[in-house]
Amino acid sequence: MAGLAASFGSGAMSNSMDDVSQKADAFFVIGSNTTEQHPVFGTMLRRAVRFRGAKLIVADPRRIDLCDFATLHLRQKPGTDIALLNGLMYIILDKGWEAKDFIAERTENFDEFKATIMEYPPTRVSEITGVPVNQLYEAAELMAASKPMAVIWAMGITQHISGVRNVMTLANLQMLLGNMGMPGGGVNPLRGQNNVQGACDMGGLPNVFPAYQPVTSPEAIEKFSKAWGLDYGLSTADRVSPSTVHRLSSTVGMTATEIIPGVLEGKTRALYILGEDPVMSDPDTNHVRECLEKVDFLVLQEIFPSETAVYADVLLPGVSFAEKTGTFTNTERRVQMVHKAIEPLGEAKPDWWITAELAKRILQTSEVLDAPFAGWDYTDTSAIMDEINALTPSYGGITHARIESGERLQWPCPTGEHPGTPILHVNKFARGLGKFMPIDDVPPAEEPNDDYPMVMSTGRVLYHWHGGQMTRRSKGLMEVYGEALIEVNPEDSQKLGLNGQNRVRVTSRRGSIEARAWITDRVPPGMVYANFHFPEASANELTQAVLDPVSKIPEYKVTAVKVELVS
Amino acid sequence: MTVNITLNGKKIEAQPGQTILDVAKENDYRIPTLCYHKDLSPTGNCRMCVVEVKGNRFLQAACVTQVWDEMEIETDSQKTITSRKLSLEQMLANHSPNCATCDVSGECDLQDLAYEYQVDAPEWGTKGTRYKVDSDPNPFIRVDFNKCILCRRCVLACAEVQVRDVWGVAQRGFEEIIVAGANTTMLEAHCESCGQCVAYCPTGALSNKLSYGQGIARARQVTKVTTTCSYCGVGCQFDLLVKHKKVIGVVSNPDAPVNGMALCVKGRYGYDYIHHPDRLKKPRVRRYLLEKKDKRLKGNAWDWIETDWDTALDITAGKLREARDTHGPDSVGVLTSAKCLNEENYLMNKLARQVIGTNNIDHCARL
Ligand code: SF4
Ligand code: SF4
Numbered sequence: 001m002a003g004l005a006a007s008f009g010s011g012a013m014s015n016s017m018d019d020v021s022q023k024a025d026a027f028f029v030i031g032s033n034t035t036e037q038h039p040v041f042g043t044m045l046r047r048a049v050r051f052r053g054a055k056l057i058v059a060d061p062r063r064i065d066l067c068d069f070a071t072l073h074l075r076q077k078p079g080t081d082i083a084l085l086n087g088l089m090y091i092i093l094d095k096g097w098e099a100k101d102f103i104a105e106r107t108e109n110f111d112e113f114k115a116t117i118m119e120y121p122p123t124r125v126s127e128i129t130g131v132p133v134n135q136l137y138e139a140a141e142l143m144a145a146s147k148p149m150a151v152i153w154a155m156g157i158t159q160h161i162s163g164v165r166n167v168m169t170l171a172n173l174q175m176l177l178g179n180m181g182m183p184g185g186g187v188n189p190l191r192g193q194n195n196v197q198g199a200c201d202m203g204g205l206p207n208v209f210p211a212y213q214p215v216t217s218p219e220a221i222e223k224f225s226k227a228w229g230l231d232y233g234l235s236t237a238d239r240v241s242p243s244t245v246h247r248l249s250s251t252v253g254m255t256a257t258e259i260i261p262g263v264l265e266g267k268t269r270a271l272y273i274l275g276e277d278p279v280m281s282d283p284d285t286n287h288v289r290e291c292l293e294k295v296d297f298l299v300l301q302e303i304f305p306s307e308t309a310v311y312a313d314v315l316l317p318g319v320s321f322a323e324k325t326g327t328f329t330n331t332e333r334r335v336q337m338v339h340k341a342i343e344p345l346g347e348a349k350p351d352w353w354i355t356a357e358l359a360k361r362i363l364q365t366s367e368v369l370d371a372p373f374a375g376w377d378y379t380d381t382s383a384i385m386d387e388i389n390a391l392t393p394s395y396g397g398i399t400h401a402r403i404e405s406g407e408r409l410q411w412p413c414p415t416g417e418h419p420g421t422p423i424l425h426v427n428k429f430a431r432g433l434g435k436f437m438p439i440d441d442v443p444p445a446e447e448p449n450d451d452y453p454m455v456m457s458t459g460r461v462l463y464h465w466h467g468g469q470m471t472r473r474s475k476g477l478m479e480v481y482g483e484a485l486i487e488v489n490p491e492d493s494q495k496l497g498l499n500g501q502n503r504v505r506v507t508s509r510r511g512s513i514e515a516r517a518w519i520t521d522r523v524p525p526g527m528v529y530a531n532f533h534f535p536e537a538s539a540n541e542l543t544q545a546v547l548d549p550v551s552k553i554p555e556y557k558v559t560a561v562k563v564e565l566v567s
Numbered sequence: 568m569t570v571n572i573t574l575n576g577k578k579i580e581a582q583p584g585q586t587i588l589d590v591a592k593e594n595d596y597r598i599p600t601l602c603y604h605k606d607l608s609p610t611g612n613c614r615m616c617v618v619e620v621k622g623n624r625f626l627q628a629a630c631v632t633q634v635w636d637e638m639e640i641e642t643d644s645q646k647t648i649t650s651r652k653l654s655l656e657q658m659l660a661n662h663s664p665n666c667a668t669c670d671v672s673g674e675c676d677l678q679d680l681a682y683e684y685q686v687d688a689p690e691w692g693t694k695g696t697r698y699k700v701d702s703d704p705n706p707f708i709r710v711d712f713n714k715c716i717l718c719r720r721c722v723l724a725c726a727e728v729q730v731r732d733v734w735g736v737a738q739r740g741f742e743e744i745i746v747a748g749a750n751t752t753m754l755e756a757h758c759e760s761c762g763q764c765v766a767y768c769p770t771g772a773l774s775n776k777l778s779y780g781q782g783i784a785r786a787r788q789v790t791k792v793t794t795t796c797s798y799c800g801v802g803c804q805f806d807l808l809v810k811h812k813k814v815i816g817v818v819s820n821p822d823a824p825v826n827g828m829a830l831c832v833k834g835r836y837g838y839d840y841i842h843h844p845d846r847l848k849k850p851r852v853r854r855y856l857l858e859k860k861d862k863r864l865k866g867n868a869w870d871w872i873e874t875d876w877d878t879a880l881d882i883t884a885g886k887l888r889e890a891r892d893t894h895g896p897d898s899v900g901v902l903t904s905a906k907c908l909n910e911e912n913y914l915m916n917k918l919a920r921q922v923i924g925t926n927n928i929d930h931c932a933r934l
């Protein structure tokens with residue numbers, strides 16, 4: 001969430017799902033198929049529209065289910081979000097509908113931003129996006145008239161070469177309308193996996209320690225070195241054994257989408273993968289396979305022999321969420337308990353135990369100094385949480401005991417008395433003033449041409465989850481949705497001569513998959529939609545590893561493909 | 568402005584607009600209910616919550632009747648009790664008689680009330696099996712309208728919680744029945760299989776197919792463990808049902824902070840992967856590691872061999888240390904997991920940075 005961090009100083013969802021769904025006068029949902037990806041939040045939006053009369057603007061190339069509830073559906077061409085948003089902001093500025101007081105008091109860089117926006121008059125925007133001019137006006141008017149309006153998005157915004165810029169553009173919109181720091185408003189990126197938020201908060205990122213303390217900051221390095229018993233520039237005389245005591249690296253590391261290709265460049269020699277399935281979830285599957293085949297050593301800690309397990313040298317059996325106790329952090333920064341319901345199956349072990357055992361066996365005593373958190377002897381996850389409390393300011397007061405006693409805690413929650421923070425950026429942005437960013441639209445990396453005339457977008461469906469390791473092993477879910485389906489518009493189906501035949505082959509510059517077609521006007525003509533839940537026809541065989549230059553998120557939402565009938 | 572009423576002889580101040588049921592609850596008087604649920608619009612159709620209001624010839628349904636100034640209410644008069652018994656008798660007359668083999672026995676509101684009021688199915692009653700048992704092909708939801716008491720909670724749950732309008736009511740009188748869409752199957756009526764209707768159904772008319780026959784409602788055999796969903800970032804909470812060391816089902820926990828009773832199909836019905844036979848139960852290493860051979864050797868070097876934990880952990884630690892010491896800390900990449908606990912992610916971060924000395928750590932937030 002680098003985009004929000006640049007605009008506001010904090011990258012997380014600013015509001016809570018219940019305040020958004022109960023207090024927003026309007027929702028602007030862009031790049032989120034909420035009712036399928038975040039279903040229960042999707043129903044909260046449907047309730048708000050039906051029972052509270054909240055307005056809903058959906059911007060999505062596909063006619064997703066939520067469109068049935070929308071006041072207005074903008075069907076922009078894939079990869080033209082920035083142009084669309086700049087165009088809406090042009091109209092808002094042109095009509096003088098912007099929140100002048102808010103802009104004056106709480107933001108900076110407005111003039112520079114405005115100069116860029118003025119290059120997006122409605123006719124030009126309509127040409128780029130394919131959205132009719134009158135719909136642009138209608139949307140801008142709805143947005144200006146609805147206070148507060150909440151903006152909601154998901155991977156449909158971030159999985160583009162311009163993902164970070166897309167997010168900053170949405171931040172611009174909410175500042176322009178003055179919808180920040182209040183119930184029912186805000187910027188609300190919905191996190192995909194159950195604990196993506198927590199994995200980020202806990203320093204599962206190459207550039208930050210827990211709570212987004214930069215790995216390049218001397219203060220953070222000193223703090224973690226002291227806590228973990230490492231050398232941070234002790235004078236030679238104070239060093240117990242100067243050559244062996246570890247130092248923290250102060251260079252930003254590689255992202256997942258760089259670590260794996262790093263194998264072929266000789267950068268990555270060994271991989272420790274916990275519960276992830278890069279073969280299914282990463283772009284350009286063939287390339288991923290090649291890398292994993294070549295890596296010197298791969299240890300995979302998993303509950304199933306996934307597609308990635310084929311390449312593993314060691315497979316360590318972890319446990320499911322039903323076999324361990326600890327916490328998850330949901331998309332609205334709420335930390336909640338997970339409770340062990342059954343003993344680990346067979347000889348499987350909780351993942352925290354396995355990681356700690358590995359650490360103990362890798363680390364020689366001479367490599368660390370005596371320090372409060374140098375060791376790895378944890379009796380349970382609440383002992384780990386104590387360490388998190390001490391080193392992670394936003395989690396300082398979030399203990400298992402408090403959650404167990406029924407307190408509902410959303411970070412930041414710095415102390416044991418702090419009640420938590422349901423809404424961010426009230427009265428003041430984390431970075432002080434909110435920063436308007438002048439953003440121009442960037443065309444997708446791969447535009448359709450004569451050889452690959454159609455656009456493929458990828459994502460998930462209601463009944464499955466990610467690489468499908470869990471949901472493909474669920475009987476009922478497979479009964480309802482048991483194979484990969486590729487959504488094809490009726491017009492294209494006619495052109496392809498799909499009558500009666502229902503299998504199609506989709507080919508990109510990188511690979512080819514075959515699957516059954518689902519003829520539906522959910523997708524516009526010229527676009528197909530595929531998922532990555534099934535190894536026999538995973539969309540990631542076709543996607544490319546072009547990344548957003550800042551976030552390194554791959555462009556999953558726009559791939560040029562050709563579609564053929566399989567007879 | 569307050570409204571002064573007398574409830575079972577006690578003077579009480581209430582707010583205008585409150586129903587008799589609201590006021591009774593606030594003051595710790597229990598009025599039995601069946602079709603009423605606090606999340607759903609009250610309909611007053613089951614007649615269990617009837618109370619006597621002084622001056623009124625007919626009993627009033629407490630869930631839909633608002634209080635007025637100087638209202639005098641009796642919640643447990645002989646007249647109300649007789650009326651409730653009669654209502655229950657009529658419901659039981661239209662209901663399958665086989666409580667003993669019913670999946671929800673133990674957690675059935677109808678059974679509880681029949682017991683409380685000591686009402687059995689009447690002699691003249693039960694018409695036997697009028698409808699097909701397990702009549703809908705939905706893979707998650709088991710439908711048996713022989714047990715339906717036409718309370719309409721399912722209709723309201725679908726319309727007001729899920730906002731999907733799958734269920735409706737058809738016919739009149741004795742033929743009255745709940746139907747999906749225009750009397751089709753649930754999935755054809757655009758059911759999303761969220762199971763909200765099952766969660767709100769007070770009887771065994773709607774139950775869970777995946778756990779059918781495992782006695783999920785029999786409290787003596789089943790433990791409930793409250794936990795957080797392992798699928799998406801909404802963070803719904805629910806109770807796992809555990810019997811004989813197995814997770815046999817999921818039920819809503821009304822106190823869940825984010826979602827209350829609501830869940831989606833994956834959260835409510837996607838739990839069976841936990842006990843799937845593919846689960847890894849023992850550490851495995853490739854044969855070449857045990858025999859200290861080259862991994863690219865032809866033959867059986869790449870076979871999986873199951874080992875004990877010490878062997879697998881020592882091999883792994885040795886290999887990671889070797890990469891770190893020979894090629895430098897940045898030759899090791901660590902992928903942590905957005906499916907794992909905060910505590911586990913913290914440890915992965917600590918392992919990468921403290922133990923290995925690299926910032927090459929990431930997870931699938933981007934994917
Ligand atoms: S199926 Fe259940 S919830 Fe629906 S009307 Fe019948 S008894 Fe009530
Ligand atoms: S029940 Fe559904 S909506 Fe709720 S957390 Fe689980 S997957 Fe997400």
